[in-house]
Amino acid sequence: MIFALILGFALLVIGIYGMLSQRNLIKIVIGFSIADTGIHIIIVSIGYLRNRTAPILNSAVNLKNAVNEVVDPIPSVLVLTAIVIGLAVTALMLSFVVELYKKKQSLSIDDYQELKW
Amino acid sequence: MIKKIFVILTMIGLIMMLSSLVLNFEFVEQLNDLSADYVTGSIEDLKSQNVVTSVIVTYRGLDTLGEVTVLFLATAGIGFLLGKRKGKKRVASELLQTSSSFLVALIILLGVYIFSHGHLTPGGGFQGGVVIANAFLLLILSDASIKFNHTILQLVESLSGAFYVIVGIIGLVLTIGFLNAKIIPLGEFGRLISAGAIPIIYSLIGLKVGSELTNIIDTMRGE
Numbered sequence: 107m108i109f110a111l112i113l114g115f116a117l118l119v120i121g122i123y124g125m126l127s128q129r130n131l132i133k134i135v136i137g138f139s140i141a142d143t144g145i146h147i148i149i150v151s152i153g154y155l156r157n158r159t160a161p162i163l164n165s166a167v168n169l170k171n172a173v174n175e176v177v178d179p180i181p182s183v184l185v186l187t188a189i190v191i192g193l194a195v196t197a198l199m200l201s202f203v204v205e206l207y208k209k210k211q212s213l214s215i216d217d218y219q220e221l222k223w
Numbered sequence: 224m225i226k227k228i229f230v231i232l233t234m235i236g237l238i239m240m241l242s243s244l245v246l247n248f249e250f251v252e253q254l255n256d257l258s259a260d261y262v263t264g265s266i267e268d269l270k271s272q273n274v275v276t277s278v279i280v281t282y283r284g285l286d287t288l289g290e291v292t293v294l295f296l297a298t299a300g301i302g303f304l305l306g307k308r309k310g311k312k313r314v315a316s317e318l319l320q321t322s323s324s325f326l327v328a329l330i331i332l333l334g335v336y337i338f339s340h341g342h343l344t345p346g347g348g349f350q351g352g353v354v355i356a357n358a359f360l361l362l363i364l365s366d367a368s369i370k371f372n373h374t375i376l377q378l379v380e381s382l383s384g385a386f387y388v389i390v391g392i393i394g395l396v397l398t399i400g401f402l403n404a405k406i407i408p409l410g411e412f413g414r415l416i417s418a419g420a421i422p423i424i425y426s427l428i429g430l431k432v433g434s435e436l437t438n439i440i441d442t443m444r445g446e
Contacts, residue, residue: 111248115241122237126230155251161262161274162345164413169266173259179274180258186279187290190349190432194297197439201304 110151117144131203131213135196142192146185153181270409271342271418277404279347280421280428284391284402291384291431298435305442315365323365330358338429342418348425352432359437363444371441380434383427390424 121141125134154177159166161179168175203213210217254262261278271277279287337344338351362369394403404419411417 107250108245108248111245115245119234119238119241123230123234126233127227155254160345163262163266163272163274164343172266173254173262176254176262176274178254178258179261179278182275183278183283186275186347186349187286190290191293193353194294197443198297198300201301201443205304 107151107154107156110147110154114144114147114151117141117147120144129214129216131206131215132200134215135199135203138199139192139196142188142196146188146192149181149185149188153178266412269404269418269421270412271404271421272413273342273344273347276342276347276421276425277418280341280424281402281404284424287428288387288391288402291387291428294432294435295384298439301439302442313367315367320365323361327358327362330361331355334358334429334433338426339422340415341425341429342421343413343415348428349432351429352434353436355429355433356436356440360440363440367444371437373438373441376434376438376441380431380438383431383434387424387427387431390420390427 118141121137121139121144124137124140128134128137158175158177161176161182163169163172163176206218207213261282262274264282265271265274265277269277269281334351334354334357336351337346337354338348341347341351359371390406391402393406394400397406399405402424404421404424406420407423409417409419416422
């Protein structure tokens with residue numbers, strides 16, 4: 107599971123690098139999305155315990171000994187919440203991009219310098 | 224040039240910070256007390272098969288209410304920003320038109336299955352809602368000029384949201400806690416009708432998320 111952790115951190119770094127280095131607004135949003143996915147993978151891999159199954163208590167799990175047979179449910183809960191919020195935030199960011207494009211007919215972040223100091 | 228150097232410096236700092244996290248990471252061998260409590264509580268206290276669902280809907284139900292509110296705010300923001308506008312009409316291929324009219328009902332059925340079995344199998348209200356919204360996306364792709372009835376969409380969304388809060392308040396009136404699933408009999412472990420109010424709450428969340436996302440897709444296709 108250490109590989110999943112490394113993969114998550116790699117995606118996080120790639121996403122942040124994309125957000126910092128790209129000039130195109132839509133590419134910045136894509137960078138945010140990649141970093142988001144990396145964080146989800148990190149959180150899920152933190153909750154992993156060796157030789158255990160998912161926290162669904164069906165016939166694969168002995169109910170009397172369930173505590174010793176399932177992985178941590180809390181990271182899954184956090185990621186479920188984070189995915190939904192990430193979806194909403196990405197949609198909102200893309201609609202901001204659409205509005206900005208309508209205003210100046212440009213997707214380059216260099217054309218929006220009103221708040222730059 | 225200076226910008227690039229700053230970016231590279233930031234990335235080096237970030238990688239150094241994160242690499243120490245990865246290298247010194249130790250996997251645990253046992254569940255911590257809180258997780259163990261959630262697992263045993265899900266079996267004995269709530270009779271819900273899916274531990275993740277019982278945490279989301281009951282133990283941390285207030286947070287899920289907040290999450291649904293965030294989703295609603297994002298939808299409202301997108302509707303406010305993008306408004307209504309007529310898009311260009313493009314005719315879809317016959318393959319897409321025929322297969323979408325066949326698939327839409329099945330996809331909606333799959334969504335309903337996912338959110339009504341949220342306490343038994345992997346899945347739940349959010350996932351089921353997204354699947355339902357995908358069915359409407361397929362409808363839009365196959366016929367760009369299709370119009371959805373916004374009154375019904377808004378009615379479904381606001382009624383499911385209101386009933387979600389009402390189910391929570393019933394728990395307060397019965398003095399067992401806000402959004403507690405034990406307001407109705409728990410039933411038998413592992414059956415469809417079990418785990419008290421969890422299937423009801425998750426179905427309401429599924430309907431709300433489905434109609435909200437359909438609204439987002441419908442607003443965005445005008446652009």
